[in-house]
Amino acid sequence: MALKTGASVLRLNTLRNAAVRYVERVLQLLSTHTRPEIAQNTKHAEFPGAKAPYVTEMKFLNESSYDPIPIYRVLDNNGSVLESREEPNIDKNELVNIYKTMVQLTQMDKILYESQRQGRISFYMTNYGEEGIHVGSAAALSPQDLVFSQYREVGVFLYRGVTVTELINQCYGNHEDPGKGRQMPVHYGNKHFNLVTISSPLGTQMPQAVGAAYALKRQPNNDRCVVCYFGDGAASEGDAFAAFNFAATLDCPVILLCRNNGYAISTPTNEQYRGDGIASRGPALGIRTIRVDGTDTLAMYNAVKQSREYAIANNKPVLIEAMSYRVGHHSTSDDSTAYRSVEEIQKWTTDESPLHKFKKYLETKGIWDEEAEKTCLKESRDTVVRTMQEAEKKKRPHWKEMLEDVYYDMPPRIQKQMKQMEEHLKKYPDKYPLDQYQD
Amino acid sequence: MASLVTKKSVLLARLVKNVGDCTKRLSSHFIYYPDNDKPVEGETTKMNMMQAINNAMDLTLKNDPTAVLFGEDVAFGGVFRCALGLQEKYGKDRVFNTPLCEQGIAGFGIGLATAGATAIAEIQFADYIFPAFDQIVNEAAKARYRSGGQFDCGALTIRTPCSAVGHGGLYHSQSPEAFFAHVPGLRVVVPRGPITAKGLLLSCIREKDPCVFLEPKILYRSAAEEVPVEDYTIPLGKAQVLREGSAATLVGWGTQVHVLLEVAALAEAQLGARCDVIDLQSILPWDEDTVCNSVKKTGRCLIAHEAPLTSGFGAELAATIQEECFLHLEAPIARVTGWDAPFPHVFEPFYLPDKWRCYQALTEILNY
Numbered sequence: 144m145a146l147k148t149g150a151s152v153l154r155l156n157t158l159r160n161a162a163v164r165y166v167e168r169v170l171q172l173l174s175t176h177t178r179p180e181i182a183q184n185t186k187h188a189e190f191p192g193a194k195a196p197y198v199t200e201m202k203f204l205n206e207s208s209y210d211p212i213p214i215y216r217v218l219d220n221n222g223s224v225l226e227s228r229e230e231p232n233i234d235k236n237e238l239v240n241i242y243k244t245m246v247q248l249t250q251m252d253k254i255l256y257e258s259q260r261q262g263r264i265s266f267y268m269t270n271y272g273e274e275g276i277h278v279g280s281a282a283a284l285s286p287q288d289l290v291f292s293q294y295r296e297v298g299v300f301l302y303r304g305v306t307v308t309e310l311i312n313q314c315y316g317n318h319e320d321p322g323k324g325r326q327m328p329v330h331y332g333n334k335h336f337n338l339v340t341i342s343s344p345l346g347t348q349m350p351q352a353v354g355a356a357y358a359l360k361r362q363p364n365n366d367r368c369v370v371c372y373f374g375d376g377a378a379s380e381g382d383a384f385a386a387f388n389f390a391a392t393l394d395c396p397v398i399l400l401c402r403n404n405g406y407a408i409s410t411p412t413n414e415q416y417r418g419d420g421i422a423s424r425g426p427a428l429g430i431r432t433i434r435v436d437g438t439d440t441l442a443m444y445n446a447v448k449q450s451r452e453y454a455i456a457n458n459k460p461v462l463i464e465a466m467s468y469r470v471g472h473h474s475t476s477d478d479s480t481a482y483r484s485v486e487e488i489q490k491w492t493t494d495e496s497p498l499h500k501f502k503k504y505l506e507t508k509g510i511w512d513e514e515a516e517k518t519c520l521k522e523s524r525d526t527v528v529r530t531m532q533e534a535e536k537k538k539r540p541h542w543k544e545m546l547e548d549v550y551y552d553m554p555p556r557i558q559k560q561m562k563q564m565e566e567h568l569k570k571y572p573d574k575y576p577l578d579q580y581q582d
Numbered sequence: 583m584a585s586l587v588t589k590k591s592v593l594l595a596r597l598v599k600n601v602g603d604c605t606k607r608l609s610s611h612f613i614y615y616p617d618n619d620k621p622v623e624g625e626t627t628k629m630n631m632m633q634a635i636n637n638a639m640d641l642t643l644k645n646d647p648t649a650v651l652f653g654e655d656v657a658f659g660g661v662f663r664c665a666l667g668l669q670e671k672y673g674k675d676r677v678f679n680t681p682l683c684e685q686g687i688a689g690f691g692i693g694l695a696t697a698g699a700t701a702i703a704e705i706q707f708a709d710y711i712f713p714a715f716d717q718i719v720n721e722a723a724k725a726r727y728r729s730g731g732q733f734d735c736g737a738l739t740i741r742t743p744c745s746a747v748g749h750g751g752l753y754h755s756q757s758p759e760a761f762f763a764h765v766p767g768l769r770v771v772v773p774r775g776p777i778t779a780k781g782l783l784l785s786c787i788r789e790k791d792p793c794v795f796l797e798p799k800i801l802y803r804s805a806a807e808e809v810p811v812e813d814y815t816i817p818l819g820k821a822q823v824l825r826e827g828s829a830a831t832l833v834g835w836g837t838q839v840h841v842l843l844e845v846a847a848l849a850e851a852q853l854g855a856r857c858d859v860i861d862l863q864s865i866l867p868w869d870e871d872t873v874c875n876s877v878k879k880t881g882r883c884l885i886a887h888e889a890p891l892t893s894g895f896g897a898e899l900a901a902t903i904q905e906e907c908f909l910h911l912e913a914p915i916a917r918v919t920g921w922d923a924p925f926p927h928v929f930e931p932f933y934l935p936d937k938w939r940c941y942q943a944l945t946e947i948l949n950y
Contacts, residue, residue, distance in 0.1 A: 289697060291693075320730070321729075321730045321732055322728065322729060322730040322732075323730040325727060325728055325730065326728050330728070332728075332729045332730075332732055332733065333732070334729075334732040334733065339696060339729075339733055340725075340728055340729035340732060340733050342720065342721065342724070342728060344716060344720045344721065347689060347716065347717060347720065347721050349689070350685065350686045350688075350689025350690050350692075350693065350717070351689045351690070351692045351693035351696060351717075351721070352693055353689075353690055353693060354689065354690035354691060354692060354693025354694040354695075354696070354697070354701070355693035355694065355696050355697035356693070356697075357650075357690070357693070357694060357699075358648070358693070358694045358696075358697035358698060358699035359697055361648070361650070361675060361699065369693075369697075381683075381685055381713070382685055382686070382689055382716075382717075384683075385681075385683045385685050385686030385689060385690075386686070386689070388681045388683065388686065389680060389681060389683070389686050389690050392680075392681055393678070393680070393690075547731075548726050548727045548730065548731045549726075549727050549766045549767050550726075550767065550769075550790075550791050550867070551726070551734070551736060551789075551790035551791055552790075554819060554867035555819075555867070555870065555871070556867055556868075556870060557766075557867075
């Protein structure tokens with residue numbers, strides 16, 4: 144956890160362009176009134192487990208012993224830059240690309256969510272309210288960086304260059320799905336774009352991302368890092384603690400990026416944890432940490448860009464807690480109005496929308512207008528609708544794909560089972576939906 | 583809890599070290615039958631199983647620059663000394679300690695393998711592999727399948743000491759192979775001595791599927807034989823027939839193979855009955871052909887393992903043998919196993935499927 148002094152340092156980090164001496168003086172000033180009192184002239188104890196002085200006053204620490212970790216932002220609600228020196232230098236085409244990706248993501252979510260309601264796909268999860276986290280972070284990464292995600296990070300996939308067609312093929316599980324129709328919808332993966340295939344068990348990707356970062360670190364002239372996305376709920380899993388601790392002790396170039404959207408299905412954060420969010424756990428485990436406004440795409444971009452440079456240069460992990468609000472339902476199997484108010488949702492749809500803020504920012508810069516917005520919306524919608532119609536017509540993979548890839552080589556017992564099924568289908572072809580699958 | 587476990591491990595390691603001195607107390611339930619057939623020609627040197635495993639990892643680290651070896655306390659050589667001298671030889675970035683967290687060790691290993699490195703993870707005792715069960719079952723085993731072959735963690739091998747050691751009690755004695763035998767995508771392997779340990783471990787490390795390599799810890803020091811010095815592998819998914827006969831088929835793995843070899847010798851001496859003794863070696867995928875061909879020849883089968891009876895891997899073998907060899911069976915298939923109780927401390931001599939329990943069961947199926 145960030146001691147009060149630690150929080151002051153974090154606050155000061157935002158002033159990183161100020162003169163070093165000035166920073167140090169301010170730091171001292173801030174420190175003196177927030178540092179817990181420690182007896183002077185005591186030498187550090189010699190326990191191997193901690194470097195700390197002895198005190199004679201018994202004092203327990205709790206969550207109020209620390210200042211909350213502040214939330215870094217670049218843009219205000221209307222898309223105006225708060226501190227001009229914090230405005231990142233991003234090429235205009237890139238800024239437009241970032242926004243278009245966010246719009247494409249939202250349109251894909253809208254249409255696929257509806258299509259699930261109509262029974263055209265079995266399941267879906269939207270990304271409403273978290274578009275800025277995905278695209279802002281993805282834009283700050285190198286395409287070579289390896290990404291481990293949870294399931295609500297499709298914006299990263301789109302920004303990397305995965306097409307809407309590939310994503311929708313996965314949701315339909317047709318023969319063009321690289322995952323061969325084996326996993327539920329939204330469990331995307333793409334080897335070419337360094338996006339590790341998503342799995343449902345929560346938090347499992349976290350220690351895996353750390354291991355992958357260790358492997359990258361050992362490669363000669365490594366200039367890649369690993370990014371691992373996870374939600375505030377997943378951070379309660381044992382695997383999250385394992386990941387934090389392994390990343391720190393084994394010096395791994397990994398960005399652990401938490402999407403704190405306030406809910407894990409129906410469970411609000413005050414039933415998930417009682418400390419200062421996820422960020423406070425970073426310093427406790429020796430990890431450089433920052434908390435960011437996840438509805439602010441530029442803040443996300445800055446934080447991830449600097450974290451990436453730091454992680455690769457120092458072979459150290461960074462923890463980013465991106466604060467946001469899960470505007471949509473958890474999934475198509477959830478009605479979130481059963482546990483939260485419509486007014487609460489509305490506030491985050493209007494006042495704190497990452498799309499709205501970023502659009503205003505682009506308009507202020509004179510690189511976006513209503514006309515562009517209309518065209519972009521229409522193109523995005525059309526792409527999704529057209530792709531869905533095509534995806535629906537494509538057959539599912541051959542049923543034999545059910546037994547492939549379990550092992551690198553198919554063991555005799557599985558070969559035998561495949562033959563059994565083959566013979567069974569010869570006898571009962573009309574009892575199975577064979578016409579929907581490839582021959 | 584953590585320090586207790588470590589303390590216990592060190593204590594156990596020390597005791598295992600003394601196996602030679604107090605054989606009676608620690609390993610009275612079997613006699614070690616060294617392997618006389620060598621898998622490859624060439625120079626050999628006398629090694630115990632710990633040294634053979636160390637040798638396999640040494641060869642891997644030497645020839646594969648991506649290979650890393652990690653786990654709890656491996657840096658100083660491991661509580662069973664299997665990693666002895668490897669950190670000095672290959673450096674701290676290749677042989678290193680992790681925090682005390684099994685789910686972390688397994689997940690970290692999966693990640694290394696996903697990113698293209700060869701990962702050799704150690705879980706200090708098989709009894710403590712369960713915190714990593716989710717990573718092994720839901721993640722490692724399914725990685726290739728769920729990604730349509732785009733990603734895999736085939737370069738991951740998880741080594742872990744298993745089975746009875748004389749006084750290990752509940753949490754230093756377990757044989758968890760059946761839990762993993764129910765997981766498509768995994769390979770589960772158990773060696774019976776130094777030669778098989780080296781060859782099978784090198785196969786596991788190079789195999790393109792994730793492997794759980796269970797090392798019967800009582801053999802680390804008590805088993806010694808002439809092991810080929812050069813690099814060699816023993817195929818996975820293949821059983822080995824160690825002794826031939828026509829009266830019955832005895833199937834086991836790990837330490838239990840030696841119990842069965844002694845039972846076979848006893849049966850020949852006492853009853854004039856010669857038996858096939860099969861070391862299954864690979865629990866998953868297992869060698870149906872070798873086992874069923876033997877049972878078709880002998881008509882009788884005894885399966886023995888240290889793990890509990892109910893849903894033990896013997897159940898899978900028995901069901902398959904019954905299905906494949908129904909017309910050849912002259913007696914019900916016998917299963918001699920640990921009882922359906924946690925592995926006890928002072929009752930170990932009564933708990934294990936020792937040679938007398940196996941011999942009795944064998945006489946029953948021979949006289950059926």
